[in-house]
Amino acid sequence: MLADMLCGAIGCIGFSWAASPACTELETVMMDWLGKMLELPEAFLAGKAGEGGGVIQGSASEATLVALLAARTKIIRQLQAASPELTQAAIMEKLVAYTSDQAHSSVERAGLIGGIKLKALPSDDNFSMRASALQEALERDKAAGLIPFFVVVTLGTTSCCSFDNLLEVGPICNQEGIWLHIDAAYAGSAFICPEFRYLLNGVEFADSFNFNPHKWLLVNFDCSAMWVKKRTDLTDAFNMDPVYLKHSHQGSGLITDYRHWQIPLGRRFRSLKMWFVFRMYGVKGLQAYIRKHVELSHEFESLVRQDPRFEICTEVILGLVCFRLKGSNQLNETLLQRINSAKKIHLVPCCLRDKFVLRFAVCARTVQSAHVQLAWEHIRDLASSVLRAEKE
Numbered sequence: 001m002l003a004d005m006l007c008g009a010i011g012c013i014g015f016s017w018a019a020s021p022a023c024t025e026l027e028t029v030m031m032d033w034l035g036k037m038l039e040l041p042e043a044f045l046a047g048k049a050g051e052g053g054g055v056i057q058g059s060a061s062e063a064t065l066v067a068l069l070a071a072r073t074k075i076i077r078q079l080q081a082a083s084p085e086l087t088q089a090a091i092m093e094k095l096v097a098y099t100s101d102q103a104h105s106s107v108e109r110a111g112l113i114g115g116i117k118l119k120a121l122p123s124d125d126n127f128s129m130r131a132s133a134l135q136e137a138l139e140r141d142k143a144a145g146l147i148p149f150f151v152v153v154t155l156g157t158t159s160c161c162s163f164d165n166l167l168e169v170g171p172i173c174n175q176e177g178i179w180l181h182i183d184a185a186y187a188g189s190a191f192i193c194p195e196f197r198y199l200l201n202g203v204e205f206a207d208s209f210n211f212n213p214h215k216w217l218l219v220n221f222d223c224s225a226m227w228v229k230k231r232t233d234l235t236d237a238f239n240m241d242p243v244y245l246k247h248s249h250q251g252s253g254l255i256t257d258y259r260h261w262q263i264p265l266g267r268r269f270r271s272l273k274m275w276f277v278f279r280m281y282g283v284k285g286l287q288a289y290i291r292k293h294v295e296l297s298h299e300f301e302s303l304v305r306q307d308p309r310f311e312i313c314t315e316v317i318l319g320l321v322c323f324r325l326k327g328s329n330q331l332n333e334t335l336l337q338r339i340n341s342a343k344k345i346h347l348v349p350c351c352l353r354d355k356f357v358l359r360f361a362v363c364a365r366t367v368q369s370a371h372v373q374l375a376w377e378h379i380r381d382l383a384s385s386v387l388r389a390e391k392e
């Protein structure tokens with residue numbers, strides 16, 4: 001919060017590198033620090049002479065849109081280089097992108113804004129995108145004359161925190177020359193813990209990767225971390241150089257102008273928030289924070305499992321527990337309505353296939369075991385009264 005105030009007090013609007021060198025340079029360094037915490041492949045880091053790098057976007061929605069637009073420009077230029085007679089409109093008509101039926105609505109929205117057909121592939125029984133679904137769609141669409149160019153994989157879906165199979169989908173994208181974007185908006189923060197890093201295995205196949213430190217890494221909104229393997233994929237797509245933004249270091253190859261990496265021109269000094277948080281907590285402190293939440297979600301899971309009236313709906317991996325009363329959707333909708341109208345705790349539901357499911361998300365900074373115990377007692381009591389009313 002202090003960093004955010006400082007950012008406002010400095011009055012920095014980092015239009016270009018020259019407008020505030022510190023705003024740019026600290027962002028590059030912070031994104032490399034965070035990239036190293038996640039053990040991202042070197043290719044994603046700006047380092048000394050890398051081709052990749054990180055940028056702070058405002059949201060995961062923006063990151064997906066930026067990736068989709070960059071991928072769109074890249075494929076259009078590639079196809080036009082091979083066949084100059086092809087118009088942009090003729091290519092656009094044939095482009096097709098894929099995600100899973102569990103992806104966040106912002107992915108569909110990116111397709112809508114980018115004017116791209118986006119297909120939601122059916123996920124498997126664990127709500128995960130698998131190779132077979134992608135292969136099938138690619139074969140069918142290529143045979144119909146379409147051009148697949150972009151895939152969004154989700155690590156930690158919004159509904160139930162499921163994980164698409166990156167190790168299966170990644171190699172297919174690479175073989176087919178398809179841009180692979182990873183949306184790990186919520187779950188990405190957990191990958192700083194070695195025991196959860198396996199969930200990011202296969203990131204080496206991706207062209208871009210994004211998660212929101214403002215969701216689960218103690219950085220205030222907004223701070224959405226995005227890395228690309230080849231920064232020229234972004235800068236070539238979004239480069240504009242009007243006279244009023246020219247500065248003497250431009251084109252020297254020594255500086256970064258983040259205005260070419262994003263949709264807006266102006267930008268806030270958001271990396272200050274990362275610097276404050278990283279220096280205050282340290283990697284160990286941040287890992288402890290994530291571990292505590294995951295521990296508490298398992299504590300809640302075991303309480304639910306001890307009550308035979310309830311069922312756990314999906315594997316609990318991070319801080320989210322999907323559960324429901326055994327019985328009809330109506331019963332669970334009534335329970336949710338009772339919980340939320342009592343206003344002691346608040347739960348957001350989801351639908352998994354045809355089942356109405358309650359979601360218990362551990363996410364408050366100061367949460368303790370006592371809060372989880374109290375929440376469970378409260379849910380259990382309301383469930384008893386809902387079940388009693390049903391019998392009467």
Ligand code: PLP
Pocket residue numbers: 058059060061062104106154156157158183184185186212224
């Ligand atoms: N992707 C996933 C998996 C999410 O869970 C969310 C938000 O909950 C988003 C994207 C959108 O995030 P943002 O608000 O940063 O655009």
